[in-house]
Amino acid sequence: MTRTAAPPDLLPGTLDLLILRTLQTEPMHGWAISERIEQISRDVLQINQGSLYPALHRLEHQDWIEAEWKTSELGRRAKYYHLTPSGRRQLAREADEWTRLATAIGRVMKLA
Amino acid sequence: MTLRDLYLRLRAIVRPQPVERELDEELAFHIDREAARIAAAGGDPADAQRLARRRFGSVALVADQCRDERRVAFVDTTVRDVKYAFREFRRAPLTAFTITSTIALGLGIVAVVFMFYSAMFLRADEVPEPDRLFEVRRPPEPGAGAWVAFTRPDYEALRSQTTVFTDSVAMITGVAARVEGRAFNGTLVTTNFFETIGATPMLGRALGRGDDERPGSEPVIVLSHRGWTQFFGSDPNVVGRSVDLNGHPYQVVGVMSAGFRGLGITPPDFWTPLGRLSQLRQLSSGKEDSYAIDIVGRLKTDVSVEAATAALSTWAVANPALKEVGGHPKSIRLVARRGSLPISALDGLLGFAPIFVAFGLILLIGCANVANLLLARGLARQREIGIRLSLGASRRLIIRQLLTESLLLASVSAAGGLLVARLTLDAAVRVASAVMPPELSELISLAALAADWRVFVFLAGGAVFATVLFGLAPAIQSTRVELIRTMRGEITRDARPGRARDALVAVQVSASALLLIAAAVFLRGMMSASAVQPGLRTHDTVFLEMTNEQRRAALLQAVEGDSSVAAVGASWPFGIGGTLAEANRVPVEFKFASPEYFDVFGITVLRGRLFTKAERQPSAGVVIVSETAARRIWPDRDALGQTMTLDPFERKGVERLGHDVVTPELTSRSLTVVGVVRDARVGHGMFEMVDAGVYVPIDASSAGASLVLRVNGDPDEARRGLIERLSPVDPAMGRITTVRTLAGLAGNVLALASSVAVALGVLALGLTVSGLYSVLSYVVARRTREIGVRMALGATKARVARLVLSQSFGPVGVGIGAGAALAALLAAALLSTSASAEIDGMVRVFDPLAYLGSAAAIVAACAIAAAVPAVRAARIDPMTTLKQE
Numbered sequence: 001m002t003r004t005a006a007p008p009d010l011l012p013g014t015l016d017l018l019i020l021r022t023l024q025t026e027p028m029h030g031w032a033i034s035e036r037i038e039q040i041s042r043d044v045l046q047i048n049q050g051s052l053y054p055a056l057h058r059l060e061h062q063d064w065i066e067a068e069w070k071t072s073e074l075g076r077r078a079k080y081y082h083l084t085p086s087g088r089r090q091l092a093r094e095a096d097e098w099t100r101l102a103t104a105i106g107r108v109m110k111l112a
Numbered sequence: 113m114t115l116r117d118l119y120l121r122l123r124a125i126v127r128p129q130p131v132e133r134e135l136d137e138e139l140a141f142h143i144d145r146e147a148a149r150i151a152a153a154g155g156d157p158a159d160a161q162r163l164a165r166r167r168f169g170s171v172a173l174v175a176d177q178c179r180d181e182r183r184v185a186f187v188d189t190t191v192r193d194v195k196y197a198f199r200e201f202r203r204a205p206l207t208a209f210t211i212t213s214t215i216a217l218g219l220g221i222v223a224v225v226f227m228f229y230s231a232m233f234l235r236a237d238e239v240p241e242p243d244r245l246f247e248v249r250r251p252p253e254p255g256a257g258a259w260v261a262f263t264r265p266d267y268e269a270l271r272s273q274t275t276v277f278t279d280s281v282a283m284i285t286g287v288a289a290r291v292e293g294r295a296f297n298g299t300l301v302t303t304n305f306f307e308t309i310g311a312t313p314m315l316g317r318a319l320g321r322g323d324d325e326r327p328g329s330e331p332v333i334v335l336s337h338r339g340w341t342q343f344f345g346s347d348p349n350v351v352g353r354s355v356d357l358n359g360h361p362y363q364v365v366g367v368m369s370a371g372f373r374g375l376g377i378t379p380p381d382f383w384t385p386l387g388r389l390s391q392l393r394q395l396s397s398g399k400e401d402s403y404a405i406d407i408v409g410r411l412k413t414d415v416s417v418e419a420a421t422a423a424l425s426t427w428a429v430a431n432p433a434l435k436e437v438g439g440h441p442k443s444i445r446l447v448a449r450r451g452s453l454p455i456s457a458l459d460g461l462l463g464f465a466p467i468f469v470a471f472g473l474i475l476l477i478g479c480a481n482v483a484n485l486l487l488a489r490g491l492a493r494q495r496e497i498g499i500r501l502s503l504g505a506s507r508r509l510i511i512r513q514l515l516t517e518s519l520l521l522a523s524v525s526a527a528g529g530l531l532v533a534r535l536t537l538d539a540a541v542r543v544a545s546a547v548m549p550p551e552l553s554e555l556i557s558l559a560a561l562a563a564d565w566r567v568f569v570f571l572a573g574g575a576v577f578a579t580v581l582f583g584l585a586p587a588i589q590s591t592r593v594e595l596i597r598t599m600r601g602e603i604t605r606d607a608r609p610g611r612a613r614d615a616l617v618a619v620q621v622s623a624s625a626l627l628l629i630a631a632a633v634f635l636r637g638m639m640s641a642s643a644v645q646p647g648l649r650t651h652d653t654v655f656l657e658m659t660n661e662q663r664r665a666a667l668l669q670a671v672e673g674d675s676s677v678a679a680v681g682a683s684w685p686f687g688i689g690g691t692l693a694e695a696n697r698v699p700v701e702f703k704f705a706s707p708e709y710f711d712v713f714g715i716t717v718l719r720g721r722l723f724t725k726a727e728r729q730p731s732a733g734v735v736i737v738s739e740t741a742a743r744r745i746w747p748d749r750d751a752l753g754q755t756m757t758l759d760p761f762e763r764k765g766v767e768r769l770g771h772d773v774v775t776p777e778l779t780s781r782s783l784t785v786v787g788v789v790r791d792a793r794v795g796h797g798m799f800e801m802v803d804a805g806v807y808v809p810i811d812a813s814s815a816g817a818s819l820v821l822r823v824n825g826d827p828d829e830a831r832r833g834l835i836e837r838l839s840p841v842d843p844a845m846g847r848i849t850t851v852r853t854l855a856g857l858a859g860n861v862l863a864l865a866s867s868v869a870v871a872l873g874v875l876a877l878g879l880t881v882s883g884l885y886s887v888l889s890y891v892v893a894r895r896t897r898e899i900g901v902r903m904a905l906g907a908t909k910a911r912v913a914r915l916v917l918s919q920s921f922g923p924v925g926v927g928i929g930a931g932a933a934l935a936a937l938l939a940a941a942l943l944s945t946s947a948s949a950e951i952d953g954m955v956r957v958f959d960p961l962a963y964l965g966s967a968a969a970i971v972a973a974c975a976i977a978a979a980v981p982a983v984r985a986a987r988i989d990p991m992t993t994l995k996q997e
Binding site: 001029030033034048050051053054055058060061062063066069072074076077078079091 | 138141168173183685
């Protein structure tokens, strides 16, 4: 049961990849994840902030990320997500897949 | 599904509140954090919250999408369905009640039959691997009825010479004994019995090695759960108590659990070692080894039944101690002995089928009522369902909703069914104990059957089947509605509920007719059975068995001196009927009888004379024959004065072990017929009993002879008094039975069958009548406007009443016809079986009076049921009805 909660300009499944990639370095809460994605993509990928959460919950159910309640920078409790071992493997797989797709599209664009 | 997923889902189901709170907190944090960012970037703090919310989108929608990710929606829906169903029940409580109580009633009484079936064919004793327990049997020679019995030495030989069993036991069941003056039913077993079978005691200990042969030490008994509850009031301190058993002190050492019934259907009251046989049965010394026993073994796990049968047959052929009977080869058969009958459950079902069908008809009639009710309500439901469909509910959703409703009704019905079964059984036991003659109720201590898991499964399955079939099917039909027309209030008429209603009523009537005809046939059979004049005096006579030769003289003196005894005769064997013999090579039953015997029983002499006072020994050389026996032995001449050679069957090599151990000797085998008496027969049909055809003289003082007494006043009272007064003379006194009870056995069975049939018939008719009544009432209620118009246009009250009544003519007529045809068909089928002669002797299956009477009863009942709505229709006031529009 894969849902595409991402905006139409994002390829299906891309949001999952972005979340996993963002969490690779350190545990983060939801807002920080959306902020980081926007910053790194230099505001090109303006994802709907709300749509991030169903994706997070889905990834949690798939055992790719795990949540933990920690005190945040605001001084109150926030739900921090971090990658699980199986999440890391999934990230590697999806990243590979993405690179292959990107290369293929790049080639097509060059040739066409 | 990962483990983590399972955990998260479970947590969401089991503890929904914290999960919801966390979700709210997480989303709220995001918005506050975003607002903080906007404020930090120099935005208006008052505006920051609003902007943050706008960037986030709908919180409610996001929360909902997050919940969807949990995929536990089915729980919510189920809870919602259940709530909805309960709302539905509250809205129409009478319907819900009618459905559940009708199905509970029908199912409950079918469950009673199932409990008997289960006890006889499914239930095994609660011991390890009951399916490996087998009884060793010797098939009978052709023509002889009983199995060839084994004896104790046979058992010892089998145990030491064969290796197919891990161990084997010997037992004697049905040993009557008096414990503290009350009649107990005991089983004697070898001391390895409990260990081999694997039964462990609930209290105290079971029998063990060493309990058998310890002369001088106190003998021991182990009580069954039944014996413990019935005779010792479930006393927890019974272990260690000393009880008086046939005049000897026995120590109670243990109580077995209720789940162990000693490899039979009903448990004995106690077990005691086989070594005590001579104390319980008055045996001439040395006869212990010729007493018949059952041999049961636990088959080794690596030995198949076929291999074991072959090995044991080889052993039997090679064993010279096993006597050959009638030149028949000595073969062995293994019969399952697990606590239920050694008949496969399927074969048992065939035998039980008629009873299941008879009781199932009640369930069928009840279900027809339910279906009728739901058909009527279906119209109302149709509009509701139409509205829900048009509001966007999927058909799947609605069917699931209806299924939930049905299953809820089913579970309530199943619980009610269990209650009905329990109450029915308790009532049946109480009635049976009250109706049964005291001799039987002393012997057969009835205990209500316990409900085990099989009964629960049966009830649950039956309830689901009934509610789904009769509740859900019409409901699913009602989801096939045309939306637009339903919304407009038009009901689609494709289902033709009127025709379905008629068919249901016809089915009910035919089922009732079938049951009522059966009841009437049994009732008539019972009446004619009680009208038959018995050929021997039954109303004031009593049989008294003597088992203790040492006390014979004292007992005889006490009986003769008893004030309630008017006359004393003697006979052997005990009871009505004789023992097989050949008289001039013609097989007959013969009996030893004292000269007084004929007077006590009122057996009249036709030709010749009775025995004289002096002729009270077989050596007198005289014999009396019955008229039938006389005709059979000497078909072409008068029996009087003829000489006969009498050969009891025992002399022909047929083993008759374990019957009557002390047998009077037939000292003279050449006898002269001095008299011909009238046949002494009682009962009829399957239960007819004929006293002997040949009588040889005997005296009451002869070893083995039983007494026959004519008593003053009521025989049951006399019997009670005799037991009381004779017990001190001989504590191990044998059976005392009124002849009325023995002779009444046929009547008892018929009375039982007819009372059950009448109860079923009345129940069926009651359900049918209530169904017919509600159908007609419903029809009248729905057609009130039409009837009002008819009356306004000039229809008379009589015409209107006739209109309503005529609605019931068709289905009732068809039902009676079909029921009678079915009954006749069944009767014809019964008569074509091998049992036809016996059935015909007891009841007349084509009794026209039974058929006509049943039809009349149904017509009368249905007329009353239809009259009420008909009168209501005739009372409709056209003005009021039309004004309501």
